[in-house]
Amino acid sequence: MQSAIESFKHDLAGLRSGRATPALLEPIRVDAYGSITPITQVASITAPESRMLSVQIWDKTLVSAVDKAIRESGLGLNPIPDGQLIRVPIPQLTEERRNEMVKAASRYAENAKIAVRGVRRDGMDKTKAAEKKGEISQDDVKDWSDEIQKITDQYVNKIDEVFAEKERDIKQV
Numbered sequence: 565m566q567s568a569i570e571s572f573k574h575d576l577a578g579l580r581s582g583r584a585t586p587a588l589l590e591p592i593r594v595d596a597y598g599s600i601t602p603i604t605q606v607a608s609i610t611a612p613e614s615r616m617l618s619v620q621i622w623d624k625t626l627v628s629a630v631d632k633a634i635r636e637s638g639l640g641l642n643p644i645p646d647g648q649l650i651r652v653p654i655p656q657l658t659e660e661r662r663n664e665m666v667k668a669a670s671r672y673a674e675n676a677k678i679a680v681r682g683v684r685r686d687g688m689d690k691t692k693a694a695e696k697k698g699e700i701s702q703d704d705v706k707d708w709s710d711e712i713q714k715i716t717d718q719y720v721n722k723i724d725e726v727f728a729e730k731e732r733d734i735k736q737v
Contacts, residue, residue: 565680565719572676572723576669576730584611584654589619591672594633596626603630607650617652624648638671640664665734673727677720684716 575591586609593600603609607621607630619634621627627645634643634652640661644651655661688709695705 565683565715568676568679568683569719569722569726571679572672573726575672575675576726584613584615584617584652586611586617588639588654589617589634589637589652592633592637592639594626594629596623596629603633606630615654617654619643619650619652621648621650638664638668662734666731669727669730669734673723676723680716680719680723684712687712 577587589603589609592603594603594606595601596606603619606623606626607619610618610620612618619630621630624647627648627650631643631645631650634641634650640655641652644653657665691700691705691708691712694700695702700708
């Protein structure tokens with residue numbers, strides 16, 4: 565569950581700021597070679613200017629896939645392909661852009677909550693499996709299930725707190 569929060573914080577690091585930062589594109593996944601791959605595994609990302617990112621793609625056959633992934637990322641970016649280099653201008657933070665970034669942060673938060681709930685489900689399944697094998701009693705299953713739910717609720721609340729803080733940061737003018 566802790567790793568889900570760390571991953572969520574890492575994804576949020578790429579959001580915000582009117583400045584270009586390579587972390588902005590790191591959460592993007594590209595359909596490359598028949599599988600979904602992080603953009604950092606098919607290209608290098610640099611910030612040559614404060615309002616521009618450069619994505620140097622290593623395999624020229626992936627230029628259109630990377631371009632498509634950036635456009636469909638929900639970050640409101642419009643990449644400009646130039647051979648194996650894609651330039652990504654970073655627009656000013658208007659109210660509309662801030663709202664887009666809040667929506668992206670919300671999607672990241674929901675994904676983190678799904679990951680936490682997946683861990684909860686695994687814990688519950690293991691508890692029930694141990695009961696079926698006769699390793700623990702029904703009372704233990706109830707106690708452990710309550711504890712697992714309590715921990716899950718704590719982590720979901722942490723995700724909500726981190727999201728609320730990021731939302732305040734994004735909306736700050």
